[in-house]
Amino acid sequence: MIQINGLKKKYKDFSLDISFDLPVGRVSGLVGKNGAGKSTTLKAILGLIKTDGGSVKVFGKDAVRLDAEDRQKMGVALSDSAFSGYLTVKQIKNILKNMYRSFDEDMFEDLCKKMDLPFNKQTREFSTGMKAKLRVIAALCHKAKLLVMDEPTSGLDVEARNEVLDILREYLAKDEEASLLISSHISSDLEGLCDDIYLIDEGRLLLHEQTDQLLDKYGVIKTDDAVFEKLDKDHILAYKKEKFGYSAFTDEKEYYKENYPDLIIENGNIDDLILIMTGGKKK
Amino acid sequence: MKGLFLKDIYLNFSNRRNVLLFLFISIFMAFAMDSTFIIGYTGMLMGILAIGTISYDSHENGMAFLMCLPANRKDYVKEKFLYTFLMVTAGCLIGTIIYFAVSAIKNTTLDPISQLSFGVFFALVMSVMMSLMILIEIKYGVEKSRTAMFVIYGVVFLLAYAVKQIRGLQSGLVSFADILSRTPVSVIAAAGLVLYASIIAVFYFLSLRALEKKEF
Numbered sequence: 001m002i003q004i005n006g007l008k009k010k011y012k013d014f015s016l017d018i019s020f021d022l023p024v025g026r027v028s029g030l031v032g033k034n035g036a037g038k039s040t041t042l043k044a045i046l047g048l049i050k051t052d053g054g055s056v057k058v059f060g061k062d063a064v065r066l067d068a069e070d071r072q073k074m075g076v077a078l079s080d081s082a083f084s085g086y087l088t089v090k091q092i093k094n095i096l097k098n099m100y101r102s103f104d105e106d107m108f109e110d111l112c113k114k115m116d117l118p119f120n121k122q123t124r125e126f127s128t129g130m131k132a133k134l135r136v137i138a139a140l141c142h143k144a145k146l147l148v149m150d151e152p153t154s155g156l157d158v159e160a161r162n163e164v165l166d167i168l169r170e171y172l173a174k175d176e177e178a179s180l181l182i183s184s185h186i187s188s189d190l191e192g193l194c195d196d197i198y199l200i201d202e203g204r205l206l207l208h209e210q211t212d213q214l215l216d217k218y219g220v221i222k223t224d225d226a227v228f229e230k231l232d233k234d235h236i237l238a239y240k241k242e243k244f245g246y247s248a249f250t251d252e253k254e255y256y257k258e259n260y261p262d263l264i265i266e267n268g269n270i271d272d273l274i275l276i277m278t279g280g281k282k283k
Numbered sequence: 284m285k286g287l288f289l290k291d292i293y294l295n296f297s298n299r300r301n302v303l304l305f306l307f308i309s310i311f312m313a314f315a316m317d318s319t320f321i322i323g324y325t326g327m328l329m330g331i332l333a334i335g336t337i338s339y340d341s342h343e344n345g346m347a348f349l350m351c352l353p354a355n356r357k358d359y360v361k362e363k364f365l366y367t368f369l370m371v372t373a374g375c376l377i378g379t380i381i382y383f384a385v386s387a388i389k390n391t392t393l394d395p396i397s398q399l400s401f402g403v404f405f406a407l408v409m410s411v412m413m414s415l416m417i418l419i420e421i422k423y424g425v426e427k428s429r430t431a432m433f434v435i436y437g438v439v440f441l442l443a444y445a446v447k448q449i450r451g452l453q454s455g456l457v458s459f460a461d462i463l464s465r466t467p468v469s470v471i472a473a474a475g476l477v478l479y480a481s482i483i484a485v486f487y488f489l490s491l492r493a494l495e496k497k498e499f
Contacts, residue, residue, distance in 0.1 A: 043347070043498075043499070046350075046351050047350075048347055048350055048351070048498065048499040049498040049499070050498060066355075067355055068353040068354055068355055068358060069353070071351065071352060071353040071354075071355075072353045074351065076348070076351040078347055078348055078351070080343070080344050080347070081343070081344040081345055081346070081347035081348040081499075082343075082345065082348050083290070083345065083348065083349075084290075084294060084339040084340065084342060084345055085342070085343070086294055086297060086298075086339060087290070087293055087294065087297070088297075091289075091290075091293045091297070094289055094293075095286045095289050095290045095293070096286070097286075098285040098286035098289050099285075099286030099287075099352055099353050099354065100353060122297075
């Protein structure tokens with residue numbers, strides 16, 4: 001679906017240099033701190049920016065050459081961009097119906113009702129959460145094969161986030177060939193949704209791992225200075241100085257459990273991954 | 284492109300107050316003035332409404348999302364030109380109808396062929412002006428376009444002033460007008476249409492180039 005090979009984009013005080021693939025049927029998450037390069041990567045995939053090097057291919061075609069026919073197969077939800085707020089949900093439905101050949105009007109209406117979105121109110125009067133829900137719904141109702149979502153759950157409360165994630169899971173379960181590339185800074189969203197995770201920091205890819213591997217094999221060791229000094233650091237990916245000593249991120253938590261039975265080892269999650277890999281010292 | 288048309292129609296006419304205000308001003312102008320000015324005026328108002336949709340589209344980075352819909356940048360520019368042309372034509376038509384209606388009420392003598400010709404002429408002139416505005420809005424964005432329009436009108440004014448001041452140019456214009464008066468109307472009309480189409484084509488391609496260079 002997507003092949004990114006040495007994508008380069010330079011801004012005044014930021015440069016992106018990244019490579020990765022999104023195969024058919026894969027659900028991949030992009031994580032990283034604000035300004036890490038997640039949105040720039042997604043914009044390059046959508047052909048919204050020009051690149052300074054490398055190649056970005058979507059459906060085997062250069063992203064900047066995507067035409068209307070290619071975009072029929074894409075569902076996009078951006079965090080900072082949508083239809084004008086002067087349009088109502090009903091008007092947006094009619095616009096989408098006239099844009100997408102496979103637009104499912106019933107699905108759109110059902111999802112809007114399920115999410116309590118009023119049909120005849122201008123969307124500028126919507127709350128942040130309502131706008132976020134509408135962006136996701138608009139991306140899902142035309143049988144897209146490739147979904148690209150930038151922070152789709154941003155601004156939603158826990159309940160609404162779960163509702164949106166459930167819709168996404170349902171969609172992906174119905175069509176196993178559909179792929180999703182999603183960026184989020186809410187790690188729990190991605191843990192329950194993505195097959196694999198890409199960690200980006202300062203425009204570079206720091207880590208790529210299967211989500212289940214990340215949750216099973218990775219862990220955070222919390223220890224005092226003395227124990228940390230003596231610790232075998234062969235399987236430590238990064239560590240961070242804390243008030244109590246050190247937090248160290250490992251990709252072999254079982255090794256440390258077996259060899260250091262007194263150590264406190266917490267299960268790894270994406271928050272730890274971001275915090276220690278981007279904020280700590282890498283080995 | 285149908286979806287983009289629908290979006291612009293919704294954006295322009297969802298606010299009924301604006302449309303009613305527009306009609307009220309047009310009728311008021313028609314009563315206040317005994318000229319075909321009303322035809323061009325309504326055409327211009329409708330054109331400005333149409334171009335206003337670019338501001339709606341650009342508001343809160345909306346263009347990024349629009350460029351992800353199944354309509355590429357060429358479709359977007361094409362739609363803006365077509366929509367604006369249709370709106371200007373509709374405006375001139377409404378202006379012509381208002382003009383005839385008000386003239387009938389005021390019992391003014393009418394020359395329908397001449398007035399309709401004025402209507403068509405105004406529609407063409409207005410659509411050229413609006414095409415230039417589309418180019419400026421797309422190239423410079425909503426905020427900067429106001430300054431750009433001011434500069435362009437300033438340059439046009441200075442050129443007109445220069446023409447008035449330079450005697451050689453004045454006499455050139457007089458002899459040009461003289462040639463025109465001796466040229467058959469059909470030839471002038473054909474040349475005018477070619478010129479019109481050429482100007483619109485240049486503005487269209489410049490607008491497309493400006494949008495293709497943009498990043499969102």
